[in-house]
Amino acid sequence: MTRFIFSDLRRLWLGSLVVVLLIAFATALGVAVTLQERALRLGSARAADRFDLVVGAPGSETQLLLSSVFLQPSPLPLMSGDVLGKLASDPRVSWAAPVGFGDSFSGYPIVGTSMALVNNLSAMPEGRVFSKAGEAVIGAAVTLPLGYEVKPTHGLAALGGETHTELAYRITGRMAPTGTSWDRAILVPIQSVWSLHGMGGDGHSAEAEGTAEEPGHDAHAGHAHASVDPDAPIDEHWTVQTPGLPAILVKPKTIADAYKLRQDFRGNGTLAVFPGEVLTNLYGTLGDAKRVLSAVAVGAQILVAAAVLMVTVMHIGQRRRQIGALRALGAPQSAVLVIVWLELFILIALGIILGFAFGYGAAILLSRLFSGESGIALPVGFIRSDLASVAAIALFSAVLALAPALLAYRQSPAAALRA
Structure with missing residues (x-):
């Protein structure tokens, strides 16, 4: 089954690459906003901490x-x-x-x-x-x-x-x-x-x-x-x-x-x-800006998820004959469900991994540019609470990939072969 899945992804490499990049860029936007805002808070707090x-x-x-x-x-x-x-x-x-x-x-x-x-x-x-x-x-x-x-x-x-x-x-x-x-x-x-x-x-x-x-x-x-x-x-x-x-x-x-x-x-x-008290008020303003940027990032991710889902459903429709052939050759419904779900989940998972890498790289670049101009060291890095975000995204991706898999699961072999 694994060999079949990767063979299918290689055959459709261009479409798979587009899906992965769409997900990666949408994820990177949210990751970069989160990391950069956190780095700015930590860096400015450490800088002000030297003066009472x-x-x-x-x-x-x-x-x-x-x-x-x-x-x-x-x-x-x-x-x-x-x-x-x-x-x-x-x-x-x-x-x-x-x-x-x-x-x-x-x-x-x-x-x-x-x-x-x-x-x-x-x-x-x-x-x-x-x-x-x-x-x-x-x-x-x-x-x-x-x-x-x-x-x-x-x-x-x-x-x-x-x-x-x-x-x-x-x-x-x-x-x-x-x-x-x-x-x-x-x-x-x-x-x-x-x-x-x-x-x-x-x-x-x-x-x-x-x-x-x-x-x-x-x-x-x-x-x-x-x-x-x-x-x-x-x-x-x-x-x-x-x-x-x-x-x-x-x-x-x-x-x-x-x-x-x-x-x-x-x-x-x-x-x-007290510098710390003044920074707290500034952080409130930064928090408002972060919420706006985070909302934009979430909106972009929702649009990308909808686009990926639509493309996948269309792709399943175009592969009806292949799915029907698998069923006619004796593949059980559960095998078809797993194959379609895994293919989509692998693409989404790759996009998320690349998105975190792109977002981290963008945050590092922005922090270096800011540090070069201001002299303030901005520490960019993930923290333990980010693991919860990764788990939530992975769970959402699994559910998202399940929709087209269920569509393929419910297809009749005879109807698929006549299509």
């Missing part, structure tokens, strides 16, 4: 998270610089690091921060942490050698940003991989960022540091650049004269301290958020 508390100016919590943790360029309002001094001297805080944006180099964001963040974000397998105004540390995914001089460009070079000529940062160290957006960042002393952009002691300037301007906007118009001594030592004793900041990353000493700090710094010109 983010403090910024009142505004959008989501935008504050995306800009300060995921380093997405966007306009952020500035809070008073004395907030940094308060946090740094607070006994409930292990360390507090300022974050300033606005510049880039070769597509990599340049982030102004402090040695505290660099020392606590990742190990330093190559080189050392910056200690002077003209030094920089790069993430693991930045393809620049140690000693390379980085000339910052305001905003994005692709949008016509102006290159700063007052200072070139020399790379002194490379961080170990973190699986976050910071792997693609160039970290520099925030004092140098303030000086380059003319940030005064009152925290104001013609250029709102930490914001992303519209394409074509000259952020430097009417704005005097300050010269920066690249060998000037870094002073990280924050005072009330500290310029305004878009965000501060805070490491509380205990969980209780984290909740107290969030409460204390929500209001009076500041906004404190």
Whole structure:
């Protein structure tokens, strides 16, 4: 029987191949959506897990998270610089690091921060942490050698940003991989960022540091650049004269301290958020998008199942004489039922297997593309609950294959041979 089935499938290889590919592509769509959504959740959660508390100016919590943790360029309002001094001297805080944006180099964001963040974000397998105004540390995914001089460009070079000529940062160290957006960042002393952009002691300037301007906007118009001594030592004793900041990353000493700090710094010109809580709201939006995409995938699978069923029924009708001959030669009804059911089930099973392989490959490709752009590592993989989905699909396929098999089972040998 097995030899007969595979011989029949080889004879009808073109039609069989079309059926397998239809099922494979429909299955791959659903698998890719599920794996990619799960990878995005896990990757973003792991990236945000490195930061316990983010403090910024009142505004959008989501935008504050995306800009300060995921380093997405966007306009952020500035809070008073004395907030940094308060946090740094607070006994409930292990360390507090300022974050300033606005510049880039070769597509990599340049982030102004402090040695505290660099020392606590990742190990330093190559080189050392910056200690002077003209030094920089790069993430693991930045393809620049140690000693390379980085000339910052305001905003994005692709949008016509102006290159700063007052200072070139020399790379002194490379961080170990973190699986976050910071792997693609160039970290520099925030004092140098303030000086380059003319940030005064009152925290104001013609250029709102930490914001992303519209394409074509000259952020430097009417704005005097300050010269920066690249060998000037870094002073990280924050005072009330500290310029305004878009965000501060805070490491509380205990969980209780984290909740107290969030409460204390929500209001009076500041906004404190837990990255995990903000991500939960984002996941709700992702969940809605996933449901829409999953509905599209299910719809495609239903259409493919209906098409496969229709083609199979037509195929059974065209094979009536062959089925009648089998019955006339003494093949029992049960044998005909098994032969037709197995042929269709083998095709559907092959399509499902290929679909899972195609979906996994598509998810891997999309994750690599996303990781290359954002630096966030997206773990793609199957979990135990996926086995239940495979079992459900296999059961549905078995039932689907049974319909044309029953049609062949009920055919009369005499009527089939006269057809």
